[in-house]
Amino acid sequence: MFFRNVFCAANLNNPCKAALLRPSSNRVGYGRIQIRSSFHSRRGPRKPGLEPDPLEHLKIESRPLHAKGLVRPFLFSIGVSSVSLAGCVIWEYESLRMHAANLFKRPGSWLSAQQKKIYAHYKSEPGPVRKWWNSLKDSEKVFYPILAANVLVFCAWRVRAFQPFMVKYFCSNPSGSAVCLPMILSAFSHYSALHLAANMYVLYSFMPAAVASMGKEQFVAMYLCAGVLSSFASFLYKVSFNQPGLSLGASGAIMSVLSYVCLQFPDTKLSIIFLPMYTFAAGSAIKVIMSIDLAGVIFGWKFFDHAAHLGGALFGMAWCHWGGTHIWGNRDKFLQYYHTLRKNTTDR
Secondary structure (H helix, E strand, O other): OOEEEEOOOEEEEOOOOOOEEEEOOOOOOOOOOEEOOHHHOOOOOOOOOOOOOOOOOOOOOOOOOOHHHHHHHHHHHHHHHHHHHHHHHHHHHHHHHHHHHHHHOOOOOHHHHHHHHHHHHHOOOOOHHHHHHHOOOHHHHHHHHHHHHHHHHHHHHOOHHHHHHHHHHOOEOOOOOOOOHHHHHHHHOOOOHHHHHHHHHHHHHHHHHHHHHHOHHHHHHHHHHHHHHHHHHHHHHHHHOOOOOEEOOOHHHHHHHHHHHHHHOOOOEEEEOOEEEEEEEHHHHHHHHHHHHHHHHHHOOOOOOHHHHHHHHHHHHHHHHHHHHHOHHHOHHHHHHHHHHHHHHHHO
């Protein structure tokens, strides 16, 4: 049985006013930070004595929301998902091809074996970084690049000169001038250290089961697709109910991993990080988490971007029941096309 801990994260509300960290009411989940701009705020003026808001000097873009504004984000979501799937299929093909080439290079005679020993004797020893990388599991080789990307973006948020650029391109905003690119970049963006730590902890906890079930190439494809599609789900909700605002965080994509694992291994026992004595089935946990996010969408709760959470979870469920078989499982035609294209390019 897999034993996993699920941790709740924080919420950063209203960057133009006081930035507050609030624990999630969902004790079996985590949050996608949702930033609400000043026209959404019902707070009074800042009380004296509070620390200045580091984002107070920034101008948050806001334009009227229209249904026709969803066309470009929809096409962008389809495009990013298609490119992600194609890229990961090519990655899998090249990995298998390299592995097969290494098998053919194995010594077939005593002389070849002696030549290999001599080559190994004079070959320089790998450095500590390469040794560490070679010692990692497949899931960790996927996790650490994702972690590095998120930490790099988090550090960029700390540079005041970068903050206007970060708000424009690393926060998904359906009413901003940059709409499409932030849909995927915001899935690697965290302003709060607590939010970053919580999301990466949950991803690290559930990734081994997901990678063992799908393989690292299919996992990366699903993760990237979930990141952009959860942003589109957030756009759809905000435009439908005329609720403009900024969102950022990896939890939409992580929700797809969580829902996939909970459906694939429904009898897996989960526990809360600070209450390990209480356990519950993964199949029941995902129902509770999705029910809370559904309630947040229906009642318009502002704690987290519940629409992005729900969109990511639904995509993970769809991938578990349908996507892995009918999309990833039918990649043979694309592989044949790529193999022919690669062969023709090599022969020239």
